[in-house]
Amino acid sequence: MKTPNDEKWTNKKISRRDLLKYTGIGAAGVAIGTSGLGGVMKAMGYDVFEPFADNNIANKVNFYGNHQSGITTPVQTNIYFASLDVLFSSKEELQELLQLWTPLVVRLMNGELMVNSSTNTRIPTGDTGEAEGLGASNLSITIGVGPSLFEKLGMEHLKPAELKDLPHFPKDQLQKEFTGGDLCIQACADDPQVAFHAVRNLVRAASGKVAIKWSQAGFNSFPVDGGTPRNLFSFKDGTVNPSITDEEDLNKVVWVDKGWLKGGTYLVVRKIQMHLETWDRTSLKDQEATFGRYRDSGAPFGKTKEFDDFDVEVKDSNGEYIMPDTSHVHLARKSGARMLRRSYSYASGVMSNTGVHDAGLIFISFQKDPLQFTTVQNSLGRMDKMNEYITHRGSAVFACFPGVQKGSYLGEALFKAL
Amino acid sequence: MKTPNDEKWTNKKISRRDLLKYTGIGAAGVAIGTSGLGGVMKAMGYDVFEPFADNNIANKVNFYGNHQSGITTPVQTNIYFASLDVLFSSKEELQELLQLWTPLVVRLMNGELMVNSSTNTRIPTGDTGEAEGLGASNLSITIGVGPSLFEKLGMEHLKPAELKDLPHFPKDQLQKEFTGGDLCIQACADDPQVAFHAVRNLVRAASGKVAIKWSQAGFNSFPVDGGTPRNLFSFKDGTVNPSITDEEDLNKVVWVDKGWLKGGTYLVVRKIQMHLETWDRTSLKDQEATFGRYRDSGAPFGKTKEFDDFDVEVKDSNGEYIMPDTSHVHLARKSGARMLRRSYSYASGVMSNTGVHDAGLIFISFQKDPLQFTTVQNSLGRMDKMNEYITHRGSAVFACFPGVQKGSYLGEALFKAL
Numbered sequence: 001m002k003t004p005n006d007e008k009w010t011n012k013k014i015s016r017r018d019l020l021k022y023t024g025i026g027a028a029g030v031a032i033g034t035s036g037l038g039g040v041m042k043a044m045g046y047d048v049f050e051p052f053a054d055n056n057i058a059n060k061v062n063f064y065g066n067h068q069s070g071i072t073t074p075v076q077t078n079i080y081f082a083s084l085d086v087l088f089s090s091k092e093e094l095q096e097l098l099q100l101w102t103p104l105v106v107r108l109m110n111g112e113l114m115v116n117s118s119t120n121t122r123i124p125t126g127d128t129g130e131a132e133g134l135g136a137s138n139l140s141i142t143i144g145v146g147p148s149l150f151e152k153l154g155m156e157h158l159k160p161a162e163l164k165d166l167p168h169f170p171k172d173q174l175q176k177e178f179t180g181g182d183l184c185i186q187a188c189a190d191d192p193q194v195a196f197h198a199v200r201n202l203v204r205a206a207s208g209k210v211a212i213k214w215s216q217a218g219f220n221s222f223p224v225d226g227g228t229p230r231n232l233f234s235f236k237d238g239t240v241n242p243s244i245t246d247e248e249d250l251n252k253v254v255w256v257d258k259g260w261l262k263g264g265t266y267l268v269v270r271k272i273q274m275h276l277e278t279w280d281r282t283s284l285k286d287q288e289a290t291f292g293r294y295r296d297s298g299a300p301f302g303k304t305k306e307f308d309d310f311d312v313e314v315k316d317s318n319g320e321y322i323m324p325d326t327s328h329v330h331l332a333r334k335s336g337a338r339m340l341r342r343s344y345s346y347a348s349g350v351m352s353n354t355g356v357h358d359a360g361l362i363f364i365s366f367q368k369d370p371l372q373f374t375t376v377q378n379s380l381g382r383m384d385k386m387n388e389y390i391t392h393r394g395s396a397v398f399a400c401f402p403g404v405q406k407g408s409y410l411g412e413a414l415f416k417a418l
Numbered sequence: 419m420k421t422p423n424d425e426k427w428t429n430k431k432i433s434r435r436d437l438l439k440y441t442g443i444g445a446a447g448v449a450i451g452t453s454g455l456g457g458v459m460k461a462m463g464y465d466v467f468e469p470f471a472d473n474n475i476a477n478k479v480n481f482y483g484n485h486q487s488g489i490t491t492p493v494q495t496n497i498y499f500a501s502l503d504v505l506f507s508s509k510e511e512l513q514e515l516l517q518l519w520t521p522l523v524v525r526l527m528n529g530e531l532m533v534n535s536s537t538n539t540r541i542p543t544g545d546t547g548e549a550e551g552l553g554a555s556n557l558s559i560t561i562g563v564g565p566s567l568f569e570k571l572g573m574e575h576l577k578p579a580e581l582k583d584l585p586h587f588p589k590d591q592l593q594k595e596f597t598g599g600d601l602c603i604q605a606c607a608d609d610p611q612v613a614f615h616a617v618r619n620l621v622r623a624a625s626g627k628v629a630i631k632w633s634q635a636g637f638n639s640f641p642v643d644g645g646t647p648r649n650l651f652s653f654k655d656g657t658v659n660p661s662i663t664d665e666e667d668l669n670k671v672v673w674v675d676k677g678w679l680k681g682g683t684y685l686v687v688r689k690i691q692m693h694l695e696t697w698d699r700t701s702l703k704d705q706e707a708t709f710g711r712y713r714d715s716g717a718p719f720g721k722t723k724e725f726d727d728f729d730v731e732v733k734d735s736n737g738e739y740i741m742p743d744t745s746h747v748h749l750a751r752k753s754g755a756r757m758l759r760r761s762y763s764y765a766s767g768v769m770s771n772t773g774v775h776d777a778g779l780i781f782i783s784f785q786k787d788p789l790q791f792t793t794v795q796n797s798l799g800r801m802d803k804m805n806e807y808i809t810h811r812g813s814a815v816f817a818c819f820p821g822v823q824k825g826s827y828l829g830e831a832l833f834k835a836l
Contacts, residue, residue, distance in 0.1 A: 121701060121702040121703040121706070122702075123701055124702070125702050125705075125713075129652030130648045130649070130651075132641075132714075133643065134642065135642045192637045192765070193650075196765045196777075204698050212773055212775075213768075214770075215768055217765050219611065221548075221549075221609050221611035224551060225551065230547070230548045230551075232611075280546055280618075281542055282542060284539040284541070284542070285540055288539070295547060296550075345611065347498065347610070348635070349633045349766070350631075350632060355631070357630075359614075
């Protein structure tokens, strides 16, 4: 395996005064000022550091390409999703941040340390280290910008018309501690510590520049024999999705085809609490009527196999819809809108006031226009039988940058459009 | 693979009146009364149901044996730990609960459904189903009883003298929503959904009998090349542990050797928040001095390899301790007390008031007397340099029953001692 030039870090002469200036670290290695570790790394040349080449690394997702990773990447077992607030107010600082992050994201996805180890133990380590030895673990990192960012940085004229807070939906009970954000980092990996490490270190590298507004860990458990994972209601989740290899269809559903976001997409995230105790007291018949699918097979009502196509308008001999018109799948399909879902379950203990499970779904969908999500959600509306069993607790929407070519950086098209 | 006799469930004639009596389910499959699903299953004969034989099942941990699983079982990747309150007040109900749970635990550890599928879709399913297809995943389940249980059930005379709430330690900031409990279920597995499913279903089977007081999911990430996992401070955690195969040593450290708890052990659980932001601003030198070990190798100060033995009293030529006397490892070793640690990391988003990581360690240790834990903790006391970086938020202690032989049930010795 190729290794980067270790000398860059270890042999670079840094005077003690420089070190103090860069880091704000006293003799005992105390606080880093608001200039942040990102500043340290940048001052030491790390933002121009050439990451490893894209080869000979096991279980590695490619960073470079037409689109960011973590969208059409095969779903991993773990997510750590973070919504961030920016602590700066200029476009230039956003650009610096994205230029800082780009090579670091590459290194993280390569399973490398954020920076090479230093022999100087009197400064904080450049990488927090807990992912050492865990490999690349198919880490994908997806970066997006929220509607609030554009106003903060005085660049409303570049905010796409599609990028705005989602409307209030009838059953929403959103909590502000799980809602909104200026930036997002979606880190998915086949290891929870690798996903967490990625977010922790990107935020740390931008210390003083960003703060986590809210974050959530999640998981997907894949059947031993393969197939669609089940959510905590035990139904297969994600059956109706565009194929992640059908570029033509993805162009229709997922990828934005205009402006600086061309090749990017919109991410909608919803923290949906699932009322497991209520669900678990419900008959299988009612559970299945709630989805419009059979639990065991995942097949739509009236069919036998998970991926069988279906027509929600078909009725039985009594004139009743075969797939009930209050079912989740009926209403979602009837909306006519499509999106690429990429959700994860969460189980965060119990609600301290009631003792019921604080568990559910980090619903994530990608679409070329958030209106696709809104259309489905409006179709579900007050009719959806699922409403009895779930509560939407959090919500955010982000424009995820297009992919990056070597030599470029995340969001470059945005800054070219300025 | 052998299968249980499906006819028992599907062919058993149950009148509609019986069904309503057992379940409290109305026409639409609504609420189960306080008799609970456990009651249903019991009425239908499931508590006498013979679980699968212990063979031909992949990635399976044995339930039967001298000791419960999840103690000397090789550490899995995931935990779901639940502390429960009992909603009953008689010893007989506790006995019924443990008799109900025993075969269900066996089935869960076999990777089987809690009960066989029913063809009756008008009742809630006997198993919530989200672990279907996920296999046994090395699930271990460890059941214990807390000090508060004995008073509640009027059996203080059987409470071992060792089983009592831990004393207050100097730096404790315990929150009642993460502290105490009448019973515990420790579910560990190589899949998060399998661990969660086990707790969810055991609690559901005991609906109306127990309620979750607090619970916490956690993970361990194992290096690709094997070895000790790193905690979120990036230090290897669990290096100094008795060998899980050295019965003689385990008899000294872990297994209780008297009374109804003979062959059992005491579980201490501490929810320890780790202040990652503070840690990440600390120099490597100070981090290592905090542990008394080198981060990369895990070796104790003055040594080169993780498992090298060390003498905390050794000093250098200047008369200074080689392993600082304020270091975690120095103070822990100096206490002279030992225990079997089996901890997991957690990352539960951010604290909504401060935005710092709500992450840390679900510290779990097993010992033949909780005094072993208390001795170490008192030795750490106010001296431990680690105190700057951690806060203990939760705490509980449980007496974990001895192992179960076929034909017996969890806690039988306790009831024989009544």
